[in-house]
Amino acid sequence: MEIIIDSTLDNAVERPAYFRGSGHLVFGFLPPSGFITYDLLRKYVRAVLSTKAACDDSFWRTLLVPITIGILGTSVNVVPLHCACLERNGNGLLIAGDSGVGKSTLTAALTQRGHALISDDWTYFSKEQSALVAHGLCSPIKLLPDAVQFFRELRELTPVISLNGELAYEVDPGRLAGSTVKNSSRPCRIFFLERTFRPGCHFVSYPPESLREFFEKSAERLPDELVAAKTVRSTIIRALSTLPSWVIRTGEGPQRTAEAIDQFILEGKYAIA
Numbered sequence: 001m002e003i004i005i006d007s008t009l010d011n012a013v014e015r016p017a018y019f020r021g022s023g024h025l026v027f028g029f030l031p032p033s034g035f036i037t038y039d040l041l042r043k044y045v046r047a048v049l050s051t052k053a054a055c056d057d058s059f060w061r062t063l064l065v066p067i068t069i070g071i072l073g074t075s076v077n078v079v080p081l082h083c084a085c086l087e088r089n090g091n092g093l094l095i096a097g098d099s100g101v102g103k104s105t106l107t108a109a110l111t112q113r114g115h116a117l118i119s120d121d122w123t124y125f126s127k128e129q130s131a132l133v134a135h136g137l138c139s140p141i142k143l144l145p146d147a148v149q150f151f152r153e154l155r156e157l158t159p160v161i162s163l164n165g166e167l168a169y170e171v172d173p174g175r176l177a178g179s180t181v182k183n184s185s186r187p188c189r190i191f192f193l194e195r196t197f198r199p200g201c202h203f204v205s206y207p208p209e210s211l212r213e214f215f216e217k218s219a220e221r222l223p224d225e226l227v228a229a230k231t232v233r234s235t236i237i238r239a240l241s242t243l244p245s246w247v248i249r250t251g252e253g254p255q256r257t258a259e260a261i262d263q264f265i266l267e268g269k270y271a272i273a
Contacts, residue, residue: 001068002044009033009050017063017163019219024223030063034055038068040075041225062170063163066137069124074222074229079125079226079236080134082218085118085134086110087186092185093261094123096214097193102254105147106193107169107256111179113262117141118185125236132239135184140170150254150268190245192263198251201260206245212237 012033024041032051045068053059070080083096093115095103104120111117117185119136126133142162148154149167154169162168173179192206192214215237220229222230246264248255 001047003054004046004048005051005054006048007051012050012053016161016165017066021223024225028067030059032059032115034059034064036064036068036203038071040072040223040229043072043075045072061137064137066122066139069137070122070220073124073224074220074233077126077232079233080220081121081125081215081237081240082121083123083190083215084120085136085187086115087118087182087185088115088265091189092118092187093265094134094187094190094243095193096190096211101193101195103193104141104143105150105254106257108141108143108147108151108173108179109258110261111173113258114256116180116182117173117184118182124242127236132187132236133184134187136182138181140172142166143169143171145169147254176187186239187243189265190240190243191249192245193257194247194249196249196251198249201248201250201252202258203246203264205247206247208241208245211245212241215240220263 010033014031015029017030018028024039026038026040028036031035032052034047034053036047038045051207070079073080083094084103086093086107095107097103107117107120117136118134120139120141124135126135143151143154145159145167154171157169157171159167159169162170172253173181190211192211219233248261249258250260252260
């Protein structure tokens, strides 16, 4: 990674973040006034940053580093996938599901019940000595404005426009009562979240082929030139699809759903009314 600091950018007009790709090249703009290019084939990053961006710890921690790992990770055998990861008693738990289904609010509720947070929204997978390892970054949990009804802590915060243009609370996990954070975990089970109008929380076994299809479709597109990266990602996804997995269909709020998951894990219940 090569970083160039250009003080003339300090007076540039603020613009929202955007990214464009062409083959194995990705070009992007990151506020405040940072331009960055990625060469996925050569595993090279070059960025021109304003002095403000270069000196801002939050910019590096919540924007530049997570985005770089997300874009470049697959080319260095780290596979980003759209799911959250938590850990309890040494066992990693993944929360997957379609966008907007409530994964982040459920993740926050699980941390309040004693689950350590590894990652929210995106988890980064690798293989170490043939074992799957899930990695997280020190990023805030992003909760939509209606989450304030479930978490009193949000009343002290103001929602902001996040990188994807959504209005959201960006919450340091330490603000949520009982929350702890870890860097990595070994995943042992997966829950695929679905919302329903039916009361209660109901668990149904999730077929491996359906789980594999979900992760393949939700992963970022890779250019044809990155043959090895595609192979690594497929290997990781195949390994994930062998883990015990369930669909949880819930008509309850995040705290009740988190309680149901804990009961299911501890007692093996398949339907909790």
